Amino acid sequence: MGRKARYDKKQFIRGALKLLAELGPAGVTMNAVAEEIGAPIGSVYHRFVSRDVLLAELWLQVVESFQKNFLKALERSDGLEAALHTPRWVRAHPKEGKVLLLYRRDELSRGEWPDDIKAHAVKLAEELNTGIRSFVTQMFGRMSRRNLNRTVFVLIDVPHAAVRRYLEVGAILPDVVDELIRDTYHAVYKEVV
Amino acid sequence: MGRKARYDKKQFIRGALKLLAELGPAGVTMNAVAEEIGAPIGSVYHRFVSRDVLLAELWLQVVESFQKNFLKALERSDGLEAALHTPRWVRAHPKEGKVLLLYRRDELSRGEWPDDIKAHAVKLAEELNTGIRSFVTQMFGRMSRRNLNRTVFVLIDVPHAAVRRYLEVGAILPDVVDELIRDTYHAVYKEVV
DNA sequence: GACATATTAGAATATATATTCTAGTATATA
């Protein structure tokens, strides 16, 4: 019932993603998003309550994309694969990579989120959390704050740090990145592996 | 010649630093800066051409503060000390730490910088660059892109990554941070040290 | 003490964007 839609959420999010990767947060104005896909601004607001929510959905989509295979590697107890997932994912998804690694969530979307979006965020956070915790238990035999810290560092923080520098200047990720991540992985897990 | 100043640059920068660390970039409005130190907004503009320039000067001051002892450690060819400088400096300068590690320069100050500020930035960048390069030469016997990459990773990227997570949530830096930085250092430099 | 001027004061203005609002359009359903 009612007229057929010419533009849907996906298109607006794709447009916003492009603008965000190319111009940064300030470039993602509602007019720019509309223009990017040739829609009137009214149609953007027909889909998203606010810019804040549009960016929130974009953010969650990016996080979900990143986490998907990262968690799969963890489930296989393949820590090294999980650590190397970051550069690989970034190579395959350059725009998403920029969003995840160059901006902070609260820089993109600051207001209160609607319940469904908040729920989605909680779900993703919990998935990541339990994924890492069960990996730690597998890996070390038991959970401890220290082991958790080391794992988060090796599987997430270091890979992100290794990649970020290149994304900032828009350079292609060299292979050294993977090499460094690998070295760090073995160093920090030396007692275990 | 003229009346005595009641407010100087330093005070405004200090005020902006506090706001930035507490509220993020959006909290650093010109009115807020003025209010922070009880000055009229006209006096802020009397000292700084624009918000952009105020933030540029703040940024350079923070970078300079960070680099000072970092470079000293490098000059002593003390790579480990240089790597550990990040968590130590952040503990000693929490507000500056947040600014340097949580925000990107172009997020704070986007416009064209006046010549003197640009010159200052170039000077700092060159100092860091030559400091690292001469350290690499000392350390490895010769300069190479690969050795430079490894060094930047170990001395800067990894320490920053280890610290960032805690700054984001306003937590005190635990000792694990130093431990992890140390482990990574030895791992990546294993052929050398 | 008078003058020149660096500085304080803060109200007024400019500008950029998010958001709202009203009108028109196309399609599913009856």
Place this chain on the structure above:
DNA sequence: TATATACTAGAATATATATTCTAATATGTC
């Protein structure tokens, strides 16, 4: 074919902040 309504359209509005502007004020110099 009539009707309800999801959607398109984009002009008008609201709002937040940076910036400008004009008028005082105090202090060093003559």
